[in-house]
Amino acid sequence: MQKERHTVNETFAIVLAAGLGTRMKSSIHKVLHPLCGKPMIRHVTDSLRGAGVGRLLVVVGAYAEQIEQELGAEAEYVRQARQLGTGHAVLQAREAIGGLEGHTLVCYGDTPLVTSHTYRSLLNAHRESGAAVTMLTAAVDNPSGFGRIVRDEAGEVARIVEEKDASAEEKRIKEINPGLYCFSNSVLFQALDRVQNKNSQREYYLTDCIRIVKEMGLSVQSLLVADAHEVLGINDRVQLAQLNRVLRNQINELHMKNGVTLIDPNTTYLDITVRIGEDTVIGPGVTISGLTSIGKGCRIGAGTEIESSTLGERVAVHHSVVRESIIADDASIGPFAFIRPNSVIGEGAKVGDFVEVKNSNIGAGTKIPHLAYVGDSDIGQNTNIGCGAITVNYDA
Ligand code: UD1
Ligand code: MG
Numbered sequence: 001m002q003k004e005r006h007t008v009n010e011t012f013a014i015v016l017a018a019g020l021g022t023r024m025k026s027s028i029h030k031v032l033h034p035l036c037g038k039p040m041i042r043h044v045t046d047s048l049r050g051a052g053v054g055r056l057l058v059v060v061g062a063y064a065e066q067i068e069q070e071l072g073a074e075a076e077y078v079r080q081a082r083q084l085g086t087g088h089a090v091l092q093a094r095e096a097i098g099g100l101e102g103h104t105l106v107c108y109g110d111t112p113l114v115t116s117h118t119y120r121s122l123l124n125a126h127r128e129s130g131a132a133v134t135m136l137t138a139a140v141d142n143p144s145g146f147g148r149i150v151r152d153e154a155g156e157v158a159r160i161v162e163e164k165d166a167s168a169e170e171k172r173i174k175e176i177n178p179g180l181y182c183f184s185n186s187v188l189f190q191a192l193d194r195v196q197n198k199n200s201q202r203e204y205y206l207t208d209c210i211r212i213v214k215e216m217g218l219s220v221q222s223l224l225v226a227d228a229h230e231v232l233g234i235n236d237r238v239q240l241a242q243l244n245r246v247l248r249n250q251i252n253e254l255h256m257k258n259g260v261t262l263i264d265p266n267t268t269y270l271d272i273t274v275r276i277g278e279d280t281v282i283g284p285g286v287t288i289s290g291l292t293s294i295g296k297g298c299r300i301g302a303g304t305e306i307e308s309s310t311l312g313e314r315v316a317v318h319h320s321v322v323r324e325s326i327i328a329d330d331a332s333i334g335p336f337a338f339i340r341p342n343s344v345i346g347e348g349a350k351v352g353d354f355v356e357v358k359n360s361n362i363g364a365g366t367k368i369p370h371l372a373y374v375g376d377s378d379i380g381q382n383t384n385i386g387c388g389a390i391t392v393n394y395d396a
Pocket of ligand 1: 085
C-alpha cells in the first residue's frame with residue numbers, strides 16, 4: 001500500500017501546559033502570564049514556528065479554555081484530564097500524530113526564552129546524527145530543582161534522574177535537563193508505552209524515555225546549550241520577575257544598538273512589541289507597552305507611560321500618560337498631561353501641564369498649555385485653549 005506522502009518527515013511540536021502551576025497562586029494559567037508584554041506560551045509557540053515547526057500541539061488541562069482562547073487557531077489542542085506526569089501528558093498526543101512519520105520537538109510551556117535558533121539547532125543536530133532522540137542539556141552552577149543527566153563510561157547520555165529520585169552523588173551532577181527534546185516520532189510513542197510510574201512522585205516521567213530508548217538499542221544524542229539563561233523555567237512569580245529582567249535587558253540592548261538612547265536601561269520597561277526610531281532619547285522610569293511605535297528624534301521624559309500608541313518624529317512627552325492615541329510630528333505633551341484613548345494630537349500641537357484629553361482631535365498647531373479638559377471634541381488648527389477651560393461634546 002502506498003504511504004500518504006504528506007505524512008512523511010513532518011516537524012511536529014508538543015508543548016506541555018496541562019499542569020496547574022500552583023506555585024504562581026493565580027487564577028490565570030501560569031503560561032498566560034506576560035513576559036515583556038507577550039504571554040509566556042506565545043514566546044514558546046512563536047519560537048517553535050520560527051524554527052519551522054509544522055503541526056503544533058499544546059497539551060492542556062488546568063484552565064484549558066484560557067489557553068485555547070489565547071492561542072486560538074494557531075495551535076491544536078490535546079486534553080490531559082488528569083495530570084499524571086509529563087510522559088502521560090505527551091502520550092495524549094498519540095491520537096493526533098502517533099501514527100505519522102517525522103520529528104517531534106517536545107518542550108514545556110513555562111520555558112519562554114528559548115530562541116528559534118536553539119530549536120533549529122536541536123532539529124538540525126537530530127537530523128544530521130540520525131539519532132532516535134536528541135536532547136538539550138545545560139551546565140549550571142545550581143542544579144537544584146532540575147533532572148540530572150547521568151552519563152555512561154563512554155560519556156554518552158544514559159538516563160535522566162529526577163531530583164526527587166536522585167542519590168546524593170547524582171544530586172552533585174551539574175549537567176541538567178532543561179526539558180527540550182527532539183524525538184523521532186514513532187520512537188517517542190513506542191518509548192512512552194513502556195514508561196511506568198514507579199518513582200517517588202508516582203508520575204509517568206517523560207524523562208524515562210531516554211533510558212528506554214537506550215534499552216531499545218537506539219541512540220541518544222545531546223546538545224549543550226550555549227547560554228543556560230535561555231532554558232530557565234518559570235514556576236513562581238520570583239522566577240517570572242527574573243526572566244522578565246533577562247528579556248528586558250535583551251530588548252533594551254537591541255534598541256540601544258539600533259540607535260535609541262536609554263538614559264537608564266535598568267529602569268526602562270519596553271514591551272517586546274514596541275518600535276522606536278533612531279536618536280530618540282528615553283529617560284529613566286519610562287514604561288512603553290503594547291503595539292506602540294515611536295518615530296525618530298523623540299524625547300520621552302522621566303516617568304512617562306505610553307501604551308498602544310503611535311508617535312511621529314521629534315515628539316516630546318514629559319511626565320505624562322498616553323494611551324491608545326496618535327501624536328503627530330513635533331507635538332509636545334506634558335508635563336503631567338493625560339492623553340486618553342482615541343485622541344489624535346496634530347502636528348506641532350502642544351498639550352501642556354495638567355491637561356486631560358479624551359477621544360478628541362486636536363488640530364495642528366493648536367495649544368492647550370495648561371489646566372484644561374477636552375473630551376469628545378474636535379478642535380481645529382492653530383486654536384488656543386485658555387487656562388481652566390472645559391470643552392466637552394463640542395466641535396469648535
Ligand atoms: C521537568 C523534568 C525535569 C526537568 C525540568 C525542567 C520530567 C519528569 N522532569 O521537571 O527533568 O529538569 O522539567 O524544567 O519531565 N505537565 C503536564 N502534565 C503533567 C505534568 C506536567 O502538562 O501531568 C507540564 C507542566 O504544566 C509543565 C511541564 O509539564 O509545563 C513540566 O512539568 P513540571 O511538573 O514543572 O516538571 P518538573 O518537575 O519541573
Ligand atoms: Mg517545572
